[in-house]
Amino acid sequence: MRSKKLLVVTLVLLALGVLSLAFLTACGEEETTTTTAAPPSSATTAPPSSGTTVPGGTETTGAAEMGEDLVIGVINSMTGVNALTGAEQKWAQEKAAADQNAKGGIKLADGKMHKVVLKFYDDKSSDTEAAAAMEKAIKSDGIKILLSSNTTPYNQAAATVAEQYQAYYHINTSWIDEASPDGSFPGFIGGMNLKWASDIFESAAESGKVAVGGAKAMTEPISKFAVLTENNPDGVGFGDSTKARLEAEGWQVVAYEKFVEGQKDFSSIILKFKNAGVEGIVTLISPADGITFVKQLKEQGWAPKYMFGYKGFWPVEFMKALGPDSDYICFDGFWTETYPYPYAKELGQAFRDEHNGNSSVSVGLPYAAAQILFMAIERAGVFEPGPVRDEVFGGFFPGTTMGDIQYNEEGIAHIPFLAFQWIGGERVVLYPEQFATGKTQTFKPWDQR
Known part of the structure; x- marks a missing residue:
């Protein structure tokens, strides 16, 4: 009888040990992931097979x-x-x-x-x-x-x-x-x-070129700008250089505001912009904060004629989160699938295939x-x-x-930047001119959409 009890206790302890090990393993992997296989992609966008030259690699001739x-x-x-x-x-x-x-x-x-x-x-x-x-x-x-x-x-x-x-x-x-x-x-x-x-x-100092290029491509000229940026070294460096570039173009910077990442209420900043007669906004902002900012612009019933955002306005998820309210918003980009570079078109198609x-x-x-x-x-x-x-x-x-x-x-x-604008869920290239696919459209008031 005693041996049976001992056996039961031993089995229970072994089971608890296995569960504890599994728990610790899961906790240890919480912040890291390992990729060992290709993400799914269609046959039309697969990389060239062995025996061919592939961008960024040498020619392979077999196993x-x-x-x-x-x-x-x-x-x-x-x-x-x-x-x-x-x-x-x-x-x-x-x-x-x-x-x-x-x-x-x-x-x-x-x-x-x-x-x-x-x-x-x-x-x-x-x-x-x-x-x-x-x-x-x-x-x-x-x-x-x-x-x-x-x-x-x-x-x-x-x-x-x-x-x-x-x-x-x-x-x-x-x-x-x-x-x-x-x-x-x-x-x-x-x-x-x-x-x-x-x-x-x-460079942050040169990044403002695309916001300026997008503004110059407008069919309706504007002159009064606001700069809105994150209150960190990245944002301040961007904001200072952007303000200087806008002023160098002869435009007025009538407002310059900084905010803390994760800010939930932009209403006071929006009111300042409205009262200052701001016509164009240039901002460095995260996607999450950018979505919040645009939603609150609409809630207050005010919008500029031109809005250009760095970092936060270009992800597909930003456009999806706002739907039609993302229309007329301009943004930076580092690359386009229409570039005449090796594998650019195929890479763009591979992304499209996996992102609806x-x-x-x-x-x-x-x-x-x-x-x-x-x-x-x-x-x-x-x-x-x-x-x-x-x-x-x-x-x-x-x-x-x-x-x-x-x-x-x-x-x-x-590498140089490009300027884009969201129109109907699609990206229109605004700048530089050799890659442009359209002119900058004026931001339509919310009640006229």
């Missing part, structure tokens, strides 16, 4: 011996206010890895092909969490080569940690500005004197950044942060979905 997987970390805004833009970034990075693996992977100096595996870490749309995510990737998981998130403060925080451990951080979509000669402006990624991070993007026909103006940049990293690894011949970094700094990378890319000796590459 090769497989080596160990190359695990690349990725810092990404999987949750928080920036999750909508983070989702497109993540899709592009996964697509690039899947396409690379479809070619056999990356060939190193050992003569073997190595499959790319991406391990994602959630920055939770926070610079503090981005730093923590980088720390976890390096110290807990031993990852020393990483792709980036898509917001400047998050990437600055993560890059600072990467510098401490000499891990290579391959950044895209963060302002590239250098510090001013007199030191009054610290710059962004380009001003941090980073030795273990690179960046491909536009909706397009993207962002995915070409993180896809190209991943292409560049894969080329750099292959050129280095080893999967080590120092040699890979050395291939990027001063490196030239032809045939990406962003065209031919040249990095300077400090690891910075410049």
Whole structure:
């Protein structure tokens, strides 16, 4: 009898141990995901097969011996206010890895092909969490080569940690500005004197060109502007440079307002804009805050004649959340599927196939950044942060979905922005003129729609 009781107790303890282990495993994976297979895509947008040349890779001629997987970390805004833009970034990075693996992977100096595996870490749309995510990737998981998130403060925080451990951080979509000669402006990624991070993007100082270009393409001229931006270093740098550019064009900036990310009430700011006679708004805002702002504009029954938003107005989810109320809103973009660059059209179609026909103006940049990293690894011949970094700094990378890319000796590459406008759920290219598909339409009052 005693032996039977002992057996029952032993079985119960074993069961509890298995359940506890499963629970701990689930908790440990809460903030990371690993991608080892291709995201679903149609046959018409699959990457070229073995034996053909693919953008961002070398020609493959058949089966090769497989080596160990190359695990690349990725810092990404999987949750928080920036999750909508983070989702497109993540899709592009996964697509690039899947396409690379479809070619056999990356060939190193050992003569073997190595499959790319991406391990994602959630920055939770926070610079503090981005730093923590980088720390976890390096110290807990031993990852020393990483792709980036898509917001400047998050990437600055993560890059600072990467510098401490000499891990290579391959950044895209963060302002590239250098510090001013007199030191009054610290710059962004380009001003941090980073030795273990690179960046491909536009400068905040030059980003205002597309908002100006969109305004100049209007059929009804305007002259009074407001600048609305997040109250953080990213936002202030953008706001100051945008205000200066608008004034340099001869326009009046009659209001300049800053807000805290996650703000729920914009009514006082909207009232200030209305009372100042604002005709055009240029803003740097997250998708979630942008949706809130537009809804409150409608609630107050007021709207400008022109509204241009950076970061928050371009995701498909922004347009879907607002429906017809997103019409006439202008926004920036880093890429278009109509670019005359290798694989741009096919990448755009692949995104549409998986997003109910909706397009993207962002995915070409993180896809190209991943292409560049894969080329750099292959050129280095080893999967080590120092040699890979050395291939990027001063490196030239032809045939990406962003065209031919040249990095300077400090690891910075410049790409220009475009201006778009939402019309009937579709994107109209406004600027630059060589890519334009239409003129800027005046923002219609809410009661006239």
